[in-house]
Amino acid sequence: MNGKTTPRVAIVGAGFGGLTAARALARAPAHITVIDRKNHHTFQPLLYQVATAGLSPGEIAAPIRSILRGRDNVEVLLGEVTGFDLARRLVETPGQKIPYDYLVVAAGASHAYFGHDDWEPLAPGLKTIEDALEIRRRILLAFELAERQAAAGESGFPLNFVVVGAGPTGVELAGTLAEISRHALLHEFRAIDPKSTQILLIEGGPRVLPTYPEELSSSAQEQLHRLGVEVRTSAMVTAVEPGAVHVGETRLAAAVILWAAGVAASPLGKTLGVPVDRAGRVAVEPDLSLPDHPEVFVIGDLAALKDESGKMLPGVAPVAIQQGRYVAKIIQREVEAATKAPAKGPIMPRPGFHYWDKGSLATIGRAAAVAKFGKIHISGFIAWLAWLFVHILFLIGFRNRLLVFIEWAWSYVTYERGARLITGSTQLPGWTDLRSQGSDVRDSAAEEIHAVSRK
Amino acid sequence: MNGKTTPRVAIVGAGFGGLTAARALARAPAHITVIDRKNHHTFQPLLYQVATAGLSPGEIAAPIRSILRGRDNVEVLLGEVTGFDLARRLVETPGQKIPYDYLVVAAGASHAYFGHDDWEPLAPGLKTIEDALEIRRRILLAFELAERQAAAGESGFPLNFVVVGAGPTGVELAGTLAEISRHALLHEFRAIDPKSTQILLIEGGPRVLPTYPEELSSSAQEQLHRLGVEVRTSAMVTAVEPGAVHVGETRLAAAVILWAAGVAASPLGKTLGVPVDRAGRVAVEPDLSLPDHPEVFVIGDLAALKDESGKMLPGVAPVAIQQGRYVAKIIQREVEAATKAPAKGPIMPRPGFHYWDKGSLATIGRAAAVAKFGKIHISGFIAWLAWLFVHILFLIGFRNRLLVFIEWAWSYVTYERGARLITGSTQLPGWTDLRSQGSDVRDSAAEEIHAVSRK
Numbered sequence: 001m002n003g004k005t006t007p008r009v010a011i012v013g014a015g016f017g018g019l020t021a022a023r024a025l026a027r028a029p030a031h032i033t034v035i036d037r038k039n040h041h042t043f044q045p046l047l048y049q050v051a052t053a054g055l056s057p058g059e060i061a062a063p064i065r066s067i068l069r070g071r072d073n074v075e076v077l078l079g080e081v082t083g084f085d086l087a088r089r090l091v092e093t094p095g096q097k098i099p100y101d102y103l104v105v106a107a108g109a110s111h112a113y114f115g116h117d118d119w120e121p122l123a124p125g126l127k128t129i130e131d132a133l134e135i136r137r138r139i140l141l142a143f144e145l146a147e148r149q150a151a152a153g154e155s156g157f158p159l160n161f162v163v164v165g166a167g168p169t170g171v172e173l174a175g176t177l178a179e180i181s182r183h184a185l186l187h188e189f190r191a192i193d194p195k196s197t198q199i200l201l202i203e204g205g206p207r208v209l210p211t212y213p214e215e216l217s218s219s220a221q222e223q224l225h226r227l228g229v230e231v232r233t234s235a236m237v238t239a240v241e242p243g244a245v246h247v248g249e250t251r252l253a254a255a256v257i258l259w260a261a262g263v264a265a266s267p268l269g270k271t272l273g274v275p276v277d278r279a280g281r282v283a284v285e286p287d288l289s290l291p292d293h294p295e296v297f298v299i300g301d302l303a304a305l306k307d308e309s310g311k312m313l314p315g316v317a318p319v320a321i322q323q324g325r326y327v328a329k330i331i332q333r334e335v336e337a338a339t340k341a342p343a344k345g346p347i348m349p350r351p352g353f354h355y356w357d358k359g360s361l362a363t364i365g366r367a368a369a370v371a372k373f374g375k376i377h378i379s380g381f382i383a384w385l386a387w388l389f390v391h392i393l394f395l396i397g398f399r400n401r402l403l404v405f406i407e408w409a410w411s412y413v414t415y416e417r418g419a420r421l422i423t424g425s426t427q428l429p430g431w432t433d434l435r436s437q438g439s440d441v442r443d444s445a446a447e448e449i450h451a452v453s454r455k
Numbered sequence: 456m457n458g459k460t461t462p463r464v465a466i467v468g469a470g471f472g473g474l475t476a477a478r479a480l481a482r483a484p485a486h487i488t489v490i491d492r493k494n495h496h497t498f499q500p501l502l503y504q505v506a507t508a509g510l511s512p513g514e515i516a517a518p519i520r521s522i523l524r525g526r527d528n529v530e531v532l533l534g535e536v537t538g539f540d541l542a543r544r545l546v547e548t549p550g551q552k553i554p555y556d557y558l559v560v561a562a563g564a565s566h567a568y569f570g571h572d573d574w575e576p577l578a579p580g581l582k583t584i585e586d587a588l589e590i591r592r593r594i595l596l597a598f599e600l601a602e603r604q605a606a607a608g609e610s611g612f613p614l615n616f617v618v619v620g621a622g623p624t625g626v627e628l629a630g631t632l633a634e635i636s637r638h639a640l641l642h643e644f645r646a647i648d649p650k651s652t653q654i655l656l657i658e659g660g661p662r663v664l665p666t667y668p669e670e671l672s673s674s675a676q677e678q679l680h681r682l683g684v685e686v687r688t689s690a691m692v693t694a695v696e697p698g699a700v701h702v703g704e705t706r707l708a709a710a711v712i713l714w715a716a717g718v719a720a721s722p723l724g725k726t727l728g729v730p731v732d733r734a735g736r737v738a739v740e741p742d743l744s745l746p747d748h749p750e751v752f753v754i755g756d757l758a759a760l761k762d763e764s765g766k767m768l769p770g771v772a773p774v775a776i777q778q779g780r781y782v783a784k785i786i787q788r789e790v791e792a793a794t795k796a797p798a799k800g801p802i803m804p805r806p807g808f809h810y811w812d813k814g815s816l817a818t819i820g821r822a823a824a825v826a827k828f829g830k831i832h833i834s835g836f837i838a839w840l841a842w843l844f845v846h847i848l849f850l851i852g853f854r855n856r857l858l859v860f861i862e863w864a865w866s867y868v869t870y871e872r873g874a875r876l877i878t879g880s881t882q883l884p885g886w887t888d889l890r891s892q893g894s895d896v897r898d899s900a901a902e903e904i905h906a907v908s909r910k
Contacts, residue, residue, distance in 0.1 A: 037881070038877065039595060039596075039599055039875070039876065039877040040875070040876045040877070056511035056512065056513040056514070056874075057511065057874075057876055057878070058511040058874035058875075058876060059511070061876055062875075063595075063643075063875045063876070065643040065644070066643060066871070066875065069642050069643045070642060075606065075645045075646075076602075076643075077602070077603055077606060078596075078599040078600075078602075078603060078877075078881065079603060080881075095603070095604075095607060096603070096606070096607040129876065129878050130878050130879065133878070140494060140518075141494075141533075144494055144533040145533075147531075147532070147533075148532055148533060148534060148550070148551070149550075151530065151532060151551070152550060152551040187524050187525060188518075188520040188521060188524045188531075189520070190530045191530075402861065403858065403861065403862075406857065406858065406861070407858075416521070419511075419512075419513035420494070420495070420517075420518045420521065421494070421495045421512055421513060421516050421518070421584065422493065422494040422495070422533075423512070423584055423585050423588070424585065426492070426533065426535075
């Protein structure tokens with residue numbers, strides 16, 4: 001390329017931010033390397049549909065190299081990034097150090113258990129395809145175990161589902177669980193009545209969907225109630241044990257406990273040598289770069305940046321996408337300038353990143369949702385249609401869009417859920433061995449973990 | 456029901472045989488209990504499509520209770536059957552003993568490693584959805600690891616796939632692997648050329664598809680060759696180690712080894728107290744019942760029965776389906792007679808089971824297959840169309856049929872594979888740690904397992 005060395009851009013993470021940056025740089029005079037520890041991009045807004053057996057993993061995830069195929073300057077590597085050598089400009093992976101001229105760190109976030117990491121196996125969160133399959137396994141298995149126990153003439157298996165955290169993910173999970181038990185599983189069981197399932201949504205704050213206007217929170221809570229979800233706000237989970245959750249002083253038996261309460265940024269943020277906030281997010285400059293490292297950008301859920309009004313930008317896909325596009329633009333402009341007059345570092349002033357908030361949507365269940373577009377607040381069927389339209393539109397890959405549309409059209413008409421497979425173990429923490437080994441075993445194990453999980 | 460006790464029919468296993476029996480008994484004056492250790496029926500003839508990322512698990516599997524919904528006399532239980540009490544007429548499961556008046560054992564078969572069970576983790580076979588996902592993971596991962604190693608400037612990763620056994624499953628896997636490497640992955644890798652992948656199909660016998668007429672075996676071998684598969688017949692695997700397989704005296708490095716060489720009937724066969732053959736199949740009476748136990752039937756892959764010409768019936772879906780229908784008919788006739796004039800045991804003569812062979816089909820790859828309908832032998836595109844038609848027609852559940860049809864139409868036009876997700880570990884036996892830990896570690900581990908696996 002002109003006899004000069006082609007600039008190298010390394011992008012860590014192929015979520016919404018990283019993938020957008022890679023796509024936007026496809027015509028830049030630069031060599032792009034995308035590194036991710038998964039081979040696929042996950043369309044996270046629909047992950048709850050996989051967790052609740054509505055969609056198959058292949059319908060909301062696509063191989064990263066397939067998405068970026070045909071872009072000859074883009075290389076995709078499967079690998080776990082362990083850290084960075086900012087001085088020598090290297091991305092560190094177990095087998096290889098990858099040099100860069102520009103670095104985009106878009107490593108995202110995971111669940112946070114607020115110092116109770118031992119709760120994770122008992123109350124899984126929802127961030128990856130693997131998480132979704134594990135949650136699906138537990139939900140479906142709970143009905144099977146309840147049926148088996150009831151068929152054997154024994155009682156005591158609680159068909160209770162507890163969802164901790166009433167942000168968008170918690171609301172989606174609780175609403176869809178209600179739908180499944182009220183509709184999808186009807187006429188399939190003989191010994192139990194799936195309609196008797198209790199779904200409990202627990203929120204530490206005073207209302208569901210805390211980032212939405214109060215009016216929409218009330219509407220969402222009303223819609224949840226109508227679907228059959230019991231909502232408890234201002235309620236704190238104090239302990240999680242196999243088969244039960246403690247809310248305040250009360251112990252609630254639960255077949256399945258799902259965690260949607262907290263988010264922690266990728267631990268890679270801490271390896272960048274700059275301050276991180278309580279959630280592990282990296283304090284970036286207005287142009288999303290690191291202080292003293294204009295060639296290093298942090299975007300998406302891993303970046304901590306405030307908008308004009310001083311409010312922290314939310315960890316949602318539109319922010320990550322706009323940030324990906326923004327850093328790609330800066331990099332492209334600078335590498336293009338450098339091919340004409342080589343120079344080190346940024347030579348042009350960079351305008352600060354500005355987030356254009358097009359609105360927010362949260363779905364609750366069949367024909368139930370809330371939406372906020374600027375000052376316009378809507379809820380119910382119209383909000384749900386808007387949600388459906390936006391999500392099918394943005395789903396990556398034409399083929400997936402078609403399949404998802406068919407799945408949804410089908411399940412809207414029939415109430416069926418197409419992907420109700422239990423794969424892997426048929427054990428459920430706290431419950432599987434109930435009948436075969438006697439309840440003493442379970443209780444002592446529960447006590448043990450219970451003791452550990454208390455502060 | 457008439458004041459009399461409703462007869463109880465227990466069906467163990469919801470494969471083709473058990474499910475057909477359950478469906479056929481849906482209007483019988485009997486209570487049916489179907490017990491399976493999975494919650495889903497797997498359409499095994501298309502399992503290789505999941506293993507090769509063409510279809511998603513949800514497209515070839517459906518919940519057993521969903522398939523049997525609306526049949527009020529049918530109950531479905533998820534559970535592992537551990538044995539039978541034939542004298543007291545009980546099916547034994549860990550938590551519960553299920554009484555029966557009629558018992559249908561349709562527990563199927565699994566892979567056989569001929570005394571080398573230690574080969575299983577190194578060379579997985581294909582019987583369940585979990586198996587298929589593990590094989591998919593290994594296949595996709597091999598390309599990723601090869602790319603990563605080549606991108607780091609290192610050589611030595613063998614992009615070789617070895618399939619052991621050239622029955623229908625082995626032929627399907629080898630043919631589809633060739634297709635993937637020649638077409639689906641094109642233009643997606645930078646450091647490796649997927650077309651350089653070597654696919655080796657190893658068969659102990661003198662020809663591929665040994666149960667087919669010789670003429671079709673030759674045609675299949677020719678079609679495999681055209682797709683880029685190297686076939687070695689009369690070749691015995693003498694050892695399997697991490698990352699390599701020994702054929703006779705030769706050691707062949709292999710990124711992925713797949714096992715399609717042998718089938719062993721479910722160990723439940725041995726608990727029935729009657730002789731089993733070398734493959735573990737139960738010697739049944741002409742009416743598929745056990746000697747001295749006319750109320751116990753064994754059907755499908757677990758049954759050993761010869762046809763009129765003295766040839767053992769093959770372990771294929773049509774045999775299981777016809778046997779399921781046959782025993783359902785006998786049971787229905789006898790329980791109906793019993794409701795009129797109660798009696799113990801069979802009171803009517805039972806005609807022997809007769810298998811109606813409608814033909815056999817084996818697919819090799821895109822537009823490549825062989826088919827035998829009586830004396831008519833066809834191969835190539837027409838055979839492939841017949842295969843496609845039959846398999847979509849028999850795929851259980853209308854919804855799946857539509858989705859699979861779309862997937863196939865799409866991938867026929869684009870050569871794409873829709874379900875290329877790597878989930879779970881990113882380790883490959885013998886290869887993952889190659890670069891990060893040095894080859895000494897790998898070789899010594901290999902030697903160890905190699906030593907164990909030799910007789």
